Amino acid sequence: MDERSASGRTPLLLHACCGPCSLEPVRLLREEGFEPTICWVNPNIQPVAEHDLRLRVLRDWAARVAHVDVIVGADDRDGWERLVAPAAFDRGRRCRACYALRLAETCRIARARGFSHVSTTLAVSPYQLFDACEDALVTLARAQGLHAVWRDVRDRYPDAVRGARELGMYRQSYCGCRFSAAEAARERHEARDARRAAKAAARAGRVLTEAGPSRLVTGT
Numbered sequence: 001m002d003e004r005s006a007s008g009r010t011p012l013l014l015h016a017c018c019g020p021c022s023l024e025p026v027r028l029l030r031e032e033g034f035e036p037t038i039c040w041v042n043p044n045i046q047p048v049a050e051h052d053l054r055l056r057v058l059r060d061w062a063a064r065v066a067h068v069d070v071i072v073g074a075d076d077r078d079g080w081e082r083l084v085a086p087a088a089f090d091r092g093r094r095c096r097a098c099y100a101l102r103l104a105e106t107c108r109i110a111r112a113r114g115f116s117h118v119s120t121t122l123a124v125s126p127y128q129l130f131d132a133c134e135d136a137l138v139t140l141a142r143a144q145g146l147h148a149v150w151r152d153v154r155d156r157y158p159d160a161v162r163g164a165r166e167l168g169m170y171r172q173s174y175c176g177c178r179f180s181a182a183e184a185a186r187e188r189h190e191a192r193d194a195r196r197a198a199k200a201a202a203r204a205g206r207v208l209t210e211a212g213p214s215r216l217v218t219g220t
């Protein structure tokens, strides 16, 4: 592939984890002079129906709004179970292996299709392990003779959320794998319990205030 596309921009293969997380990276990469083609490689997303829904949302936005091509890579679920799932709830180890699996396939496709630059939308999410993800992208790109385009765009996450809302895009409540779904559910429960405890404490405080300080002195 030529270093310059017909648009005069530099072609870049952009691994995308979902539609909402693609909004800002595509916009910012274009501003920087790149022309992204999206690469979908996400065998981590479970169940398969959720994977298909996220892919459908991404494709719809890419075709109707962003006018960006989408390449769908291998859905290597056996590989994910073999190389990632054994780490289970060890999040650091699990996510590192997950990034490596997805970005290795993205870099392989980039090389095979003649791209010289690669990136990933994972850089926009404050929920990802930023340094581990950068490390995986840079290492795997270098191994394929590619340039990794890695920018810290986490401050654009609120814009991505707002943009996705305005477009009526489906937004998931967990990263992708079954372990992240369980972790997200636990965090939601913990947050709900904390809210309830705070409300109960506030109610109790109101009752004590209304009762007045003299009533609080007992046993004298």
Ligand code: SF4
Pocket: 044, 045, 084, 094, 095, 096, 098, 099, 175, 176, 177, 178, 179, 180
């Ligand atoms: S939390 Fe996300 S990045 Fe980490 S293993 Fe699960 S799907 Fe992959």
